[in-house]
Amino acid sequence: MTSRDSILTTLRHAAPDRVPVDFGSTNVTGIHVSAVAALRDYYGLEKRPVKAIDPGQMLGEVDEELKQIIGIDTEGVRSRKTRYGFVNDNWKPWRMEDGLEVLVAGGFETSRDSNGDILVYPQSDRTAPPSGRMPKSGYFFDAIIRQPAVDDQHLNPEDNVEEYGPIPDEDLQWLVQSARAARATGRAVIASFGGTSLGDVGVLPAVGLKHPKGIRDFAEWYVSIRTRRDYIHKVFERQCQIALANLERIHAAVGDLVDVIHICGTDFGTQTSAFCSVETFRELWMPYYKQINAWVHRHTTWKTFKHSCGSVERFIPSFIEAGFDILNPVQCSAAGMDAGHLKSTYGDRLVFWGGGVDTQQVLSFGTPEEVRRQVLERLEIFSRGGGYVFNAVHNIQACTPVKNVVAMMDAVREFNSATATTPSGEAR
Numbered sequence: 001m002t003s004r005d006s007i008l009t010t011l012r013h014a015a016p017d018r019v020p021v022d023f024g025s026t027n028v029t030g031i032h033v034s035a036v037a038a039l040r041d042y043y044g045l046e047k048r049p050v051k052a053i054d055p056g057q058m059l060g061e062v063d064e065e066l067k068q069i070i071g072i073d074t075e076g077v078r079s080r081k082t083r084y085g086f087v088n089d090n091w092k093p094w095r096m097e098d099g100l101e102v103l104v105a106g107g108f109e110t111s112r113d114s115n116g117d118i119l120v121y122p123q124s125d126r127t128a129p130p131s132g133r134m135p136k137s138g139y140f141f142d143a144i145i146r147q148p149a150v151d152d153q154h155l156n157p158e159d160n161v162e163e164y165g166p167i168p169d170e171d172l173q174w175l176v177q178s179a180r181a182a183r184a185t186g187r188a189v190i191a192s193f194g195g196t197s198l199g200d201v202g203v204l205p206a207v208g209l210k211h212p213k214g215i216r217d218f219a220e221w222y223v224s225i226r227t228r229r230d231y232i233h234k235v236f237e238r239q240c241q242i243a244l245a246n247l248e249r250i251h252a253a254v255g256d257l258v259d260v261i262h263i264c265g266t267d268f269g270t271q272t273s274a275f276c277s278v279e280t281f282r283e284l285w286m287p288y289y290k291q292i293n294a295w296v297h298r299h300t301t302w303k304t305f306k307h308s309c310g311s312v313e314r315f316i317p318s319f320i321e322a323g324f325d326i327l328n329p330v331q332c333s334a335a336g337m338d339a340g341h342l343k344s345t346y347g348d349r350l351v352f353w354g355g356g357v358d359t360q361q362v363l364s365f366g367t368p369e370e371v372r373r374q375v376l377e378r379l380e381i382f383s384r385g386g387g388y389v390f391n392a393v394h395n396i397q398a399c400t401p402v403k404n405v406v407a408m409m410d411a412v413r414e415f416n417s418a419t420a421t422t423p424s425g426e427a428r
Contacts, residue, residue, distance in 0.1 A: 003073035007188035007259065007389065011303050011325065011351055015386040018416040019379055022353065022391045024062035025076035025190040026262050027054045028307045028328060029354070031396040031405075032139065033102045036060030038402035043069050049093060051103045055120065056083050056132060056207070058140045059395060060102070067187075070409050073389075075182035077191040077258065080174035084108075084131065085123040085208030097137050119144075122210050131207035139398035143205040147216035157234035159214030163206050164195050164239055167246045172253055179257035190260045190305070193250055195243045196292055197264035198236050198285055199225070225276060225284060232284055240288040244295055251300050260326065262305045263292060269310025272335045278314055286322050293323025305353065309394065311335040313342065320349050329394040330355030332378070339381045352382050354391040357408050363392060364400050368407035375411035383419070 001009065001017045009016040022029050031039075036050045037060070051061040062072065081087055086107025094104040097118075107124035119130035120141055132141035175193065182189040197203055204221055206212035214235075215221050215228075225232055266285070268275055276284075293304050306324040308315070313336040319327060330352050332339045339355060357363050357375050366374075382388040390412055396405060 003185075003187040004189075004259070006073050010386050010389055011260070013348060013351070013385065013387040015383075017420060019383045019388060019390050019412065020073035020188075021071055021412060022074040022190070022389050023070060023072055023396075024059075024067075025074040026192055026305075026307075027057065027059060027078075028262075028265055028394060029074075029391045030054065030057070030059035031062060032398040032400075033058050033060035034096070034098070034100055034139065034398045035396045035400050035402070035405060036062060036066070037100060037102075039066060039070075039405060042402050042406060045069075049101045049103045051091060052094075052108075053078070053088060054082070055104055055108055056141050056143075057395060058096075058102075058398070064185075071413065073187055074190050075185045075187040077175060077178045077182050077189060077193075079192065079194045080171045081208070082107075083203070083207055084120060096139070097134075098139075122208050125210060128210035131205070131209075143207050145205055145217045146212055147205075147220065148213065150215060150220060152228075155228070155231055156214070157231060157238060159212075160216075160235040161238045161242065162213060163203075163209055164242045166242070167195075167249060172249060175250060176253050176257075179254040183257045188259045189257060190262060191254075191258045191302075192262040193246070195239070195246055197266055198239060198288055199232070200264060200266040202265055222275065225280060229284065236284065236288045240291055243292060247292075247295060248299075256301055258300075258302055260305050261296060261300075261302045262307070263289070263296075263324070265307040267307075267309045268315050269308060269312040269331070269334060271333075272311060274311060274314065278318060281315055282318055286318055289322040289324070297323060303351070309334075311337060313337055316342075316346050316350065320346065324350070326351045326353050326389075328353040329391070330382075331393050333358050333360060333393070339378055343381050343384065347382075347385065347387055351387045351389065353389040354393055355382060356390045356412075357392050359393050359395070359397060359400070363404050363408065364397065366404065368403050371404045371407040372411040372414075375408050376415055379412065379415045383415075 006016040006020040024030050033050045033052050045065050052058050053061045088105045090106030091103040095101050109121045109124045111119050116136035118134040120132040122131045134141045201218045205216050303325040305326040307328045311334040327350050332355050356378050362374050
């Protein structure tokens with residue numbers, strides 16, 4: 001099978017000839033620039049700076065050479081602009097605190113504060129308040145909360161959708177060109193169009209706006225889902241309207257060049273519990289997710305991708321009812337997220353995309369043999385009957401030992417070699 005065939009077979013809940021692999025197609029299945037650089041060194045590739053394609057998390061571009069070596073079956077399509085509101089082009093060198101030189105977009109403007117922290121500016125405007133902070137000796141940027149005082153008498157839901165709107169023609173053309181290039185690789189195309197992630201605290205602070213209004217503080221937002229539900233509904237209603245209109249234009253332009261669409265990265269689980277009740281999810285989020293997923297399934301061939309970290313087993317029946325086809329990152333270390341239980345209970349209705357190795361402990365601090373054992377165990381569980389794409393539990397972080405990353409990749413190859421099947425799904 002081609003890479004795309006392998007993914008499409010998996011999305012049909014059938015067994016491909018091997019477990020397909022994704023690294024780098026989205027901002028939740030990526031690899032930190034330092035780990036990409038370490039992998040290039042390990043495999044003896046030309047020494048050159050890695051592009052930081054997501055300057056917030058400092059995720060690195062996995063280029064064609066590395067994709068071939070690793071055996072990646074996906075190709076990502078991203079928005080033209082970064083989360084900070086500048087275009088990802090005109091690459092220039094920039095040095096991390098640990099000395100690693102990377103490439104960043106020309107609009108990436110930074111300064112240092114009195115503590116030595118690195119500040120980044122929205123829309124490349126150094127006269128605006130900075131919107132991101134990389135702590136001294138850190139490896140990625142945290143959002144700077146710039147929320148004005150909340151006046152309940154004058155709260156306007158339009159303020160919380162200021163960053164959304166009709167997709168500009170130049171952004172649409174970018175997506176078309178990117179989708180065509182991605183399709184030409186022979187890999188499955190995973191698109192992150194943006195605008196559909198409802199109440200995601202990763203985008204809520206609006207780090208791409210110079211002076212965001214509305215409710216932009218994490219804590220205030222979580223208070224609001226309890227105390228300002230009418231306001232949240234109005235925000236989601238308006239965002240959903242904009243998103244559906246944009247999806248219609250995007251689909252008319254890119255059509256079947258895309259296989260999977262990354263809908264949202266809103267997290268509902270903590271390590272041991274949840275950020276809200278299932279009842280709250282079903283009241284506030286589910287009606288709008290249903291509309292978005294229903295539109296996608298009614299008008300396109302795309303499958304829909306839901307990211308939610310943590311202990312989310314209690315939400316999975318609602319995710320399925322809302323129309324999501326794929327769940328990521330499958331954090332098996334969180335409470336109630338046992339791999340065997342998830343696969344046996346939901347594996348016929350949901351494609352699991354991730355869960356291949358724990359990035360918090362095993363990949364970061366374990367031995368290569370411990371990594372190998374967990375990867376083989378997870379593959380054995382999740383691959384049964386198809387419906388599984390291998391990825392780690394969320395992005396591979398900075399300082400992850402390269403020998404452990406290589407052990408993970410080697411274990412996938414070992415498993416696929418030992419369990420190779422014919423295209424009909426019969427074992428060889």
